[in-house]
Amino acid sequence: MLTFDQVSKSYPGGFIALDRISFELAKGEMAFLTGHSGAGKSTLLKLISLIERPTSGRVLINNVDLKRIRRSQVPYIRRDIGIIFQNHRLLMEHTVFDNVALPLVIEGFTGKEMVKRVHAALDKVGLLDKVRCLPETLSGGEQQRVGIARAVVNKPPLLLADEPTGNLDPELSKDIMRVFEAFNQVGVSVLIATHDHSLVARMRYRTLTLKQGKMINDGLLQYEEPL
Amino acid sequence: MSILFSGRAAGASSRQIHPLQRWLMFWVQHLRQCIGSLGELWRTPLASLMTIAVLGVSLTLPTTLHLLVKNVQSISGSFTQAAEISFFIKDDATDTQISTLVTMLSADPDIEQVRFISKSDAMAEFQQVSGFGQALQLLDDNPLPHVILVLPRHTQPQAAEQLRRRIEQERIVDFGKLDIAWLERLDAILLLMRQAVLAIALLLLTAVLLIIGNTIRLSIINKKEEIEVMKLVGATDAFIQRPFLYTGVWFGVFGGLLAFLVVELMVWWLEGAIGQITDLYQSHFTLMTMSFSEFLALLLLSVLLGLAGSYISVSRHIRAIEPSGP
Ligand SMILES: Nc1ncnc2c1ncn2[C@@H]1O[C@H](COP(=O)(O)OP(=O)(O)OP(=O)(O)O)[C@@H](O)[C@H]1O
Numbered sequence: 430m431l432t433f434d435q436v437s438k439s440y441p442g443g444f445i446a447l448d449r450i451s452f453e454l455a456k457g458e459m460a461f462l463t464g465h466s467g468a469g470k471s472t473l474l475k476l477i478s479l480i481e482r483p484t485s486g487r488v489l490i491n492n493v494d495l496k497r498i499r500r501s502q503v504p505y506i507r508r509d510i511g512i513i514f515q516n517h518r519l520l521m522e523h524t525v526f527d528n529v530a531l532p533l534v535i536e537g538f539t540g541k542e543m544v545k546r547v548h549a550a551l552d553k554v555g556l557l558d559k560v561r562c563l564p565e566t567l568s569g570g571e572q573q574r575v576g577i578a579r580a581v582v583n584k585p586p587l588l589l590a591d592e593p594t595g596n597l598d599p600e601l602s603k604d605i606m607r608v609f610e611a612f613n614q615v616g617v618s619v620l621i622a623t624h625d626h627s628l629v630a631r632m633r634y635r636t637l638t639l640k641q642g643k644m645i646n647d648g649l650l651q652y653e654e655p656l
Numbered sequence: 657m658s659i660l661f662s663g664r665a666a667g668a669s670s671r672q673i674h675p676l677q678r679w680l681m682f683w684v685q686h687l688r689q690c691i692g693s694l695g696e697l698w699r700t701p702l703a704s705l706m707t708i709a710v711l712g713v714s715l716t717l718p719t720t721l722h723l724l725v726k727n728v729q730s731i732s733g734s735f736t737q738a739a740e741i742s743f744f745i746k747d748d749a750t751d752t753q754i755s756t757l758v759t760m761l762s763a764d765p766d767i768e769q770v771r772f773i774s775k776s777d778a779m780a781e782f783q784q785v786s787g788f789g790q791a792l793q794l795l796d797d798n799p800l801p802h803v804i805l806v807l808p809r810h811t812q813p814q815a816a817e818q819l820r821r822r823i824e825q826e827r828i829v830d831f832g833k834l835d836i837a838w839l840e841r842l843d844a845i846l847l848l849m850r851q852a853v854l855a856i857a858l859l860l861l862t863a864v865l866l867i868i869g870n871t872i873r874l875s876i877i878n879k880k881e882e883i884e885v886m887k888l889v890g891a892t893d894a895f896i897q898r899p900f901l902y903t904g905v906w907f908g909v910f911g912g913l914l915a916f917l918v919v920e921l922m923v924w925w926l927e928g929a930i931g932q933i934t935d936l937y938q939s940h941f942t943l944m945t946m947s948f949s950e951f952l953a954l955l956l957l958s959v960l961l962g963l964a965g966s967y968i969s970v971s972r973h974i975r976a977i978e979p980s981g982p
């Protein structure tokens with residue numbers, strides 16, 4: 430499904446954010462991406478969503494080399510990837526409904542079908558009662574969940590999440606993780622970047638660990654009893 | 657169709673819907689964006705009003721000049737009809753010679769009308785018109801010649817000139833005078849005015865294009881955040897552009913209507929003043945206003961300007977905005 434082949438990324442100025450990363454994520458697999466702040470987690474996700482291009486190496490999704498994707502094709506690639514952003518990235522002047530409906534409107538949905546899908550997505554993250562609210566009137570955690578609903582509303586085969594539990598208390602974090610698990614169980618590949626070691630260890634999924642741009646661990650993380 | 661996942665149903669087009677329904681949905685979406693961008697104008701009323709006002713006022717000037725040229729042209733048209741030739745008769749001509757010539761001219765197929773003005777009639781008229789009545793009475797001799805006024809059947813300057821040359825050959829005719837020089841001058845002035853209108857219009861319209869482009873640029877910058885988000889969830893540039901293009905079209909519609917209203921108001925106001933003048937001259941001149949096709953042309957021009965202005969801006973600035981990511 431997702432393949433990184435000796436991928437390096439250096440930012441203008443010569444800073445090496447990713448150094449020869451190789452891994453593979455199977456179809457329907459769920460994995461965590463961890464590492465210290467500045468390790469390169471967001472950079473890795475940006476390479477998948479074509480926000481950045483690799484300096485060397487290849488990124489493949491479903492055996493399609495992203496190098497071959499032209500600028501004009503990028504929007505269509507992004508429609509196949511659900512992305513949850515570190516800083517929500519909601520349209521603040523539009524209602525929760527409009528925010529979640531955006532990917533559908535872009536794809537040409539109208540009317541009943543659109544409403545049905547938006548309500549289903551909001552139901553999954555438990556925000557059906559906030560449909561008509563503006564994002565500003567929601568808590569940080571609720572905004573995060575609106576972002577999740579938007580990412581999954583058009584049922585993408587690949588889901589990327591950057592710190593999806595950053596603003597949530599442990600209880601809510603667990604709920605959100607359940608939502609991801611539920612998507613994973615219907616065959617969606619999920620890659621979650623997070624700081625939250627205890628959560629990662631407790632969930633017992635494959636974990637990719639970055640350190641200063643290098644992959645230092647690929648597999649299960651030891652479970653550490655939280656203090 | 658998805659590029660990455662060949663089997664994946666992509667978007668609304670994947671569902672089993674009738675082509676007609678899909679076609680309808682396409683237009684529904686356009687209509688929605690069109691009305692949505694009208695709402696956008698309403699969100700920043702001051703900036704929108706300013707742009708519409710600039711567009712309206714800029715269109716008012718060329719439109720007014722165009723109407724002016726059109727009216728002057730119609731006046732000069734009515735003058736051409738009345739091009740007369742005056743033949744001055746030699747002093748030594750006898751009355752019989754003159755009356756023979758008048759009869760002969762009246763029978764001429766090229767001539768519409770002949771009028772004889774004797775030297776004493778001319779003097780009386782001159783005294784009345786010039787206001788030199790007292791002074792002229794001091795003259796012991798009438799210095800004015802007899803005049804025969806001829807109205808040619810063919811009023812084009814060339815035909816009239818030919819007629820003048822022919823009749824000038826008559827023995828008792830001193831010379832003929834065809835007053836078309838001022839007509840030619842008027843034509844030249846009209847041409848100049850038309851060119852001036854064109855030049856001014858071009859300059860103003862260029863300014864308008866830039867102003868609309870700038871307004872749209874500002875609203876794109878204001879929505880940078882929103883545009884980035886749209887790009888991140890897979891919106892194409894064309895999709896993001898559309899509301900801004902519609903905004904340009906709305907600017908055009910309202911600007912054109914404003915220009916129309918201002919011009920109509922001006923004509924209505926001028927009509928009073930012109931009525932007084934034409935009453936003095938006892939002429940039946942009525943001011944020509946904008947015709948319906950001219951109104952449509954104005955509106956079309958305005959809408960095209962709005963669209964072009966926003967397109968210039970949109971095509972550059974929306975492409976330049978790239979999301980910086982998660
Ligand atoms: N656009 C950029 N230009 C230059 N350097 C960048 C850019 N984006 C990221 N970096 C650098 O690349 C490194 C990795 O950044 P990245 O955002 O991937 O880290 P991260 O693992 O997501 O960190 P965090 O957990 O704090 O979000 C950082 O040191 C950062 O300074």
Ligand SMILES: [Mg+2]
Binds near residue numbers: 470472515591982
């Ligand atoms: Mg990050």
